[in-house]
Amino acid sequence: MEMRRLTPDELDDCVRLAKSREWLPERRKWALLFEAGEVYGLLLGGTLVSTTVLTRYGAGYGVISMVLTDPAHARQGLARRLMEYVLEQADGLVLSLTATPNGRPLYERLGFETVGEVTSHVGVFAGEPSGVSRAATAADLEPILALDRELFEADRGVLLRRLPDLHDPLRVIERDGRVAAFGGVWDTGDQLVGGPVVTRDPEAAMALLADLLAGTAKPVRLDLDTRQTEVCAWAEAHGVQPGFSTKLMVRGGALPGVRPSLVTSYNVALG
Structure with missing residues (x-):
């Protein structure tokens, strides 16, 4: 098992993983995430099976997104391991994310609290x-x-x-x-x-x-x-x-913004 920051050369692997979860491929968005954020991955045998993205806004706040795990490796604790790794990299930032019902229990265990709701x-x-x-x-x-x-x-x-x-x-x-x-x-x-x-x-x-x-x-x-x-x-x-x-969740302090x-x-x- 390997956890590390991914490079833009691995964008195609991220798109493949998104498709495996029936998410839209959104290559443009992934390219922007690589440019503006930090894309982390968990690899098994050299194959990308889980991702999480951290985007920093200044020295005190960041957003977590794209928490994905290959369905063939679901319910093995991989998303939690990668999230814990990314939280270490965040090093005390106030963090927010939007959580689906499936993801919310994991985020609660990691210390995130619900502060609002977003409807598409x-x-x-x-x-x-x-x-x-x-x-x-x-x-x-x-x-x-x-x-x-x-x-x-x-x-x-x-x-x-x-x-x-x-x-x-x-x-x-x-x-x-x-x-x-x-x-x-x-x-x-x-x-x-x-x-x-x-x-x-x-x-x-x-x-x-x-x-x-x-x-x-x-x-x-x-x-x-x-x-x-x-x-x-x-x-x-x-x-x-x-x-x-989805639920708007925050960890580590108050959610910034008016x-x-x-x-x-x-x-x-x-x-």
């Missing part, structure tokens, strides 16, 4: 653009980073600097000449994932989402904290219906 809303968006937002420009990047540091309360710059390359469209709302909200859409091929959407009020969030999603024929997925009651109701009224839910302002995550693997 999926459907074809049926609505008109608000006209309130505008397309982001290169000059907006630093104001976006500043707003996110204030409201996320940790530094996601390693990800947000990739927004113009990976999110199309990327839009902002200005108030009094300053960026007051920003949001993007991630195209996975099969659907559009809305996020991140960061704003000071739900009205701006809904206006921004309407401009991001109007006119697309692809299914849309919005991973919304259930405490975002106004945005959740708005999504349902526009054809994006609630589906499966949560009402963090309408959707970058994606659930990255916080």
Whole structure:
């Protein structure tokens, strides 16, 4: 048995493992995780059978994701061993993750506590653009980073600097000449994932989402904290219906961020 940090050359092995669990392959997302995070693997006889990803945001906070084990090796304690190894690498960080019902007992045993719930809303968006937002420009990047540091309360710059390359469209709302909200859409091929959407009020969030999603024929997925009651109701009224839910869990301290302002995550693997 070998546990270690994987290299980008092993991306295909991660995709294969995801497919074995009937997850979408999402090569683009795996590539971003290798670039922005730390991808760890457990190998048996040289074959990758389990993964966990740690993405650090500054010196105090990180997100755990992509906890996968080959079904042929399920229920052998491999995911727990790898998680314990990754927790050692995290070295005292406050950590969060989103947990399915199957994964939640493991995370509880490892010291994670439930602090919220995220529901994935999926459907074809049926609505008109608000006209309130505008397309982001290169000059907006630093104001976006500043707003996110204030409201996320940790530094996601390693990800947000990739927004113009990976999110199309990327839009902002200005108030009094300053960026007051920003949001993007991630195209996975099969659907559009809305996020991140960061704003000071739900009205701006809904206006921004309407401009991001109007006119697309692809299914849309919005991973919304259930405490975002106004945005959740708005999504349902526009054809994006609630589906499966996961628990938002944290270990090692309080979850950072002004949560009402963090309408959707970058994606659930990255916080």
